[in-house]
Amino acid sequence: MALSEFPRLGFDPFVELRRMQSEMNRLFSGFSATGTRDFPPINIWLGENSVVVTAELPGVTGDDVNLSLEEDVLTLAGKREPKAQEQNVSWQRRERAYGSFSRAVQLPFRVDPDKVQARFNNGVLEIELQRLEADRPKKIEIRAA
Amino acid sequence: MSQEVRTVEQQTPSNRESAQRMALRPVFMPPADIYETKDSIVVLTEMPGVSSEGVDISLERRVLTIxxxxxxxxxxxxQRVYNEYTDGDYERVFTLSENIDRDRIEATLKDGVLQLVLPKAEAAKARKIELKSS
Structure with a gap:
């Protein structure tokens, strides 16, 4: 109000406009944060010779997810299906998203495709991958002359 | 027939206990699906990473807190090298527009999705009214 261009008038003709603007900003502030996010959100954990990828996949079971590995790229693909439910329901709120998803993750090193472990834990998928034996850093001994 | 379920999106947790927890970790508003059948209201919320011990549901009058x-x-x-989501707590408050038979509420947690079945109280169910012929 202090920034009003009409201080002498005693009222601000644009107060309503500004209120609307801030209301609009508030309404859309949360929009981009959720709308543009890739699904599923992932975290990557790095160990000495292994890497763990975790993904938040609520409502998804192991049968719904396909994991594939190509060189050092791990791909998570699958489908989120709404649970079959009884007919004649009236929806009050539908905020959960459904449909197919696919995400490729570049790993920090090449991994052994035979030593991949994946498990679901309360809607969080955890994939543990071991670094390829041939790819591991080798210690080089220095011989004394 | 279709009753409305209103929600109160609380950005700030109301009681002190959760306010203290918020100082340490973020509180998320989990997305929810709500539908109504003939005799119950079903609420589904996504809470990945929460085990059954970590869930706290309360119904006070018509305010349902998850x-x-x-x-x-x-x-x-x-070592965490890449981060798209963080650990945190989930909290959501709904105001139900109907009386719920609180003794028969069923809650199940499966694959990170909490399902609540809230049976409508007998009095709230729609009754067919017969016309008496004179």
């Missing part, structure tokens, strides 16, 4: 506390996902010996 809280979830996700276990820490720290991996010992591992």
């Amino acid at each position: 809280r979830g506390h996700s276990a820490s996902q720290d991996h010992s010996g591992y």
Whole structure:
């Protein structure tokens, strides 16, 4: 109000406009944060010779997810299906998203495709991958002359 | 027939206990699906990482509060190198527009999705009214 261009008038003709603007900003502030996010959100954990990828996949079971590995790229693909439910329901709120998803993750090193472990834990998928034996850093001994 | 379920999106947790927890970790508003059948209201909320011990549901009058506390996902010996989501708590408050038979509420947690079946109280169910012929 202090920034009003009409201080002498005693009222601000644009107060309503500004209120609307801030209301609009508030309404859309949360929009981009959720709308543009890739699904599923992932975290990557790095160990000495292994890497763990975790993904938040609520409502998804192991049968719904396909994991594939190509060189050092791990791909998570699958489908989120709404649970079959009884007919004649009236929806009050539908905020959960459904449909197919696919995400490729570049790993920090090449991994052994035979030593991949994946498990679901309360809607969080955890994939543990071991670094390829041939790819591991080798210690080089220095011989004394 | 279709009754309305209103929601109160609380950005700030009301009681002190959750306010204290918020100082340490973020509180998320989990997305929810709500549908109504002939005799119950079904609420589905996504709370990945929450085990059954971490769920706290309360119904006070018509205010339904759902809280979830996700276990820490720290991996010992591992270092977090890339981050798109963080551990946190989930909290959501709904105001139900109907009386619920609170003795028959069923809650199940499966694959990170909490399902609540809230049976309508007998009095709230729609009754067919017969016309008496004179």
